[in-house]
Amino acid sequence: MNILIFENEIVEVENAFKMLNILYYKSKLVYRYETSSQDVKVEEYKTFDLIFIDIDLSVKSEKDGFGILNDIKKHNTEILKKVVVLTGSNLMRKKLDSDGYKDVPLIQKPVDYKDINKLMKEKLNQLSKNNKPDS
Amino acid sequence: MRYFKRTDLIHKYLTSVLFRIILLSYSFFLISIQDNIFDFYIYIIYFFVYIAIYIYLLIKKWAVVRTVNDYILIFIILLFKNIYLPYNIIFLLIPLFNSPNHTSEKRNNWFLFLFTIILFLLLHFKNPNHSSFDTSTYFTLVAILVLTIISHFELSRARLFKDTFNIYQDIDDVAKKANNTTMIPEIYKLIISKIKEKFNIDIKQITCFEVIKGKAKIKNSSLFVYSSSIDSIDIKSNLNINPLTTKININGQEVYNILTVKIDKFIFLFISDNENTEISIRNKLYIYEVVLLIFEKIVNIIENEEELFKQKQKQNKVLTSKQHYVLEIMKSTHFISNKLGPIKNFLTLQTDYDNGSFKMYDKDAYAEIRKVKKEETKRAKTSLKKISEKIDLLLNKDANPFIPTSVISMKYKAIFMHVKRIWLIDFSENDIKIKNATDTNVDIKIVTNNEVLELIFTDLLTNMTKYSAGSNVLTFDFSKDLRITLANKIKDFSIVYKTLDKTVNDFNNNNKLEINKRNSFGLPHVRELCEQLNIDTILKIDVKKELFITELSFKGNV
Numbered sequence: 001m002n003i004l005i006f007e008n009e010i011v012e013v014e015n016a017f018k019m020l021n022i023l024y025y026k027s028k029l030v031y032r033y034e035t036s037s038q039d040v041k042v043e044e045y046k047t048f049d050l051i052f053i054d055i056d057l058s059v060k061s062e063k064d065g066f067g068i069l070n071d072i073k074k075h076n077t078e079i080l081k082k083v084v085v086l087t088g089s090n091l092m093r094k095k096l097d098s099d100g101y102k103d104v105p106l107i108q109k110p111v112d113y114k115d116i117n118k119l120m121k122e123k124l125n126q127l128s129k130n131n132k133p134d135s
Numbered sequence: 136m137r138y139f140k141r142t143d144l145i146h147k148y149l150t151s152v153l154f155r156i157i158l159l160s161y162s163f164f165l166i167s168i169q170d171n172i173f174d175f176y177i178y179i180i181y182f183f184v185y186i187a188i189y190i191y192l193l194i195k196k197w198a199v200v201r202t203v204n205d206y207i208l209i210f211i212i213l214l215f216k217n218i219y220l221p222y223n224i225i226f227l228l229i230p231l232f233n234s235p236n237h238t239s240e241k242r243n244n245w246f247l248f249l250f251t252i253i254l255f256l257l258l259h260f261k262n263p264n265h266s267s268f269d270t271s272t273y274f275t276l277v278a279i280l281v282l283t284i285i286s287h288f289e290l291s292r293a294r295l296f297k298d299t300f301n302i303y304q305d306i307d308d309v310a311k312k313a314n315n316t317t318m319i320p321e322i323y324k325l326i327i328s329k330i331k332e333k334f335n336i337d338i339k340q341i342t343c344f345e346v347i348k349g350k351a352k353i354k355n356s357s358l359f360v361y362s363s364s365i366d367s368i369d370i371k372s373n374l375n376i377n378p379l380t381t382k383i384n385i386n387g388q389e390v391y392n393i394l395t396v397k398i399d400k401f402i403f404l405f406i407s408d409n410e411n412t413e414i415s416i417r418n419k420l421y422i423y424e425v426v427l428l429i430f431e432k433i434v435n436i437i438e439n440e441e442e443l444f445k446q447k448q449k450q451n452k453v454l455t456s457k458q459h460y461v462l463e464i465m466k467s468t469h470f471i472s473n474k475l476g477p478i479k480n481f482l483t484l485q486t487d488y489d490n491g492s493f494k495m496y497d498k499d500a501y502a503e504i505r506k507v508k509k510e511e512t513k514r515a516k517t518s519l520k521k522i523s524e525k526i527d528l529l530l531n532k533d534a535n536p537f538i539p540t541s542v543i544s545m546k547y548k549a550i551f552m553h554v555k556r557i558w559l560i561d562f563s564e565n566d567i568k569i570k571n572a573t574d575t576n577v578d579i580k581i582v583t584n585n586e587v588l589e590l591i592f593t594d595l596l597t598n599m600t601k602y603s604a605g606s607n608v609l610t611f612d613f614s615k616d617l618r619i620t621l622a623n624k625i626k627d628f629s630i631v632y633k634t635l636d637k638t639v640n641d642f643n644n645n646n647k648l649e650i651n652k653r654n655s656f657g658l659p660h661v662r663e664l665c666e667q668l669n670i671d672t673i674l675k676i677d678v679k680k681e682l683f684i685t686e687l688s689f690k691g692n693v
Binding site: 009011012013015016018019022023027056088089108109110111112113114 | 468469470472473474475476477478479480482483484493496500503504507510511514518
């Protein structure tokens, strides 16, 4: 499973994701960490099974988390279903809702591997339900 | 302005009634001392008819007909009497003397003149002793004319004041509608429309310049000015009324200054598009006299607005630094949330490890877990260190704009006035007691901070309004150390006494200050503020009188 993580301070979450991989996914998760929006082309997003986006990215980044979300929305709204926002600010939920990202889940830092696992399980269940053909 | 006009009108109505009383009394005097054509009782009946007509006309507000009614009375009284007798001619001239008190908006002296002349001629011909014109006839006619002319001058002056007042009233209306934006351009537009209405003079705009170091800088204008050549003109100090002779260019167009009003450092230019716009000297003086008063008011508005703007800017600077501080705190919580990540993850990892939750994993995975755990321990330690550094920065008092750093020297009497003003918001002046107030004592100076003083007394007096059962007293003791005491009767004394006693003991306990600060915000916060200003604070309870007492002693006289 390919997971894309946009994160300004990778060291703050890296080990939580590592533990998640070892404990719950038999090290089968493949992570790609990026600190700037321009490091991933918008066409590449569909190749990932899940995308974690921190709102506050590197100063070198051309766009912040909202900019990335807007790009995804413009390019392909279906990809938004794979997105999880990872942020340290509790004010972001309001902004996400007002910007039209009510369905995008948010996980607030600080996080450990259990928090991420819980959210991932829910998200993957949701995605698998959506992918099931109508009976 | 409206109040003033109303007062003037009431005064005029009272004078109108008084004038008729004088007219009737004088009539009675004249018929008493002279031979009359009618019987005495007929005059008396006529007096009542006259009064009835007057009251009717007063209700109907027919001022001109009221004057006609007066002249009929004068005519009937003076009929067949010698009009050349001083007391008779004075009676005829009374309406002219009373002319300034006319309530009518359409007051016209020539109308009075005409009536007086007609009446005089009628009475002259009905006079048994003077049938033909002689010197005294001409003299009287000239005297009536001169009196009318003098009265006319007075009328012109009264109209000037009336017009000024009307414009003033309109300005007041504009000023009332004003919001945050400046109302001055609206006032200029109003003046322009009034000048057009009254003199048919087209004024394009009124623009105000402020003279700074001999150069005129645009201050405000009835029309937006984005460029002007006036700043290159050297302004003479004696400039007034006469327009600038130099050509002016405003917004790229050549315009003409037709009238100038200079008040202090402000110059108001009346600008026309037309080079041939001419104002007669009389109109120029008239406009000048009317607008001078208004522009003096505008100068006050400009100066007040400038002062307010300066104050606002000062406040904004303080507010901005506080806003930055709050934003910094918000950013810091974000930073701490991020840094807590490795710590939280480490704690979960350690707990699972201690509980043996990882024993089920194979050797390779277990080794991997141990490796991650070791790495996370290091990162958790680094995070803790960074959080500590951040907290140190936040707790640094120098960086906190809510803690005052500037102090000023204030006299005891200034502190008294400051505290009194806050006290009077909720309490009575009668409850302020003063001790040892001598000329020397009240002038003792102390180094303090106004804003913090306000915070301290606002907090204390808010508590007083909440918890007092009445009997609130503020005492100023102007001894060498200024002592301010607040005392109030405690509400529900028997119920709250124990809690209050603990609060007082905690507050006064110098060995527990930091704990108090951490655990509550109210009174310990006041104490903290007092400490910043070097004010000793003590709380007391007078059990007998059921009083809660706060004593503040100011130290460090200079």
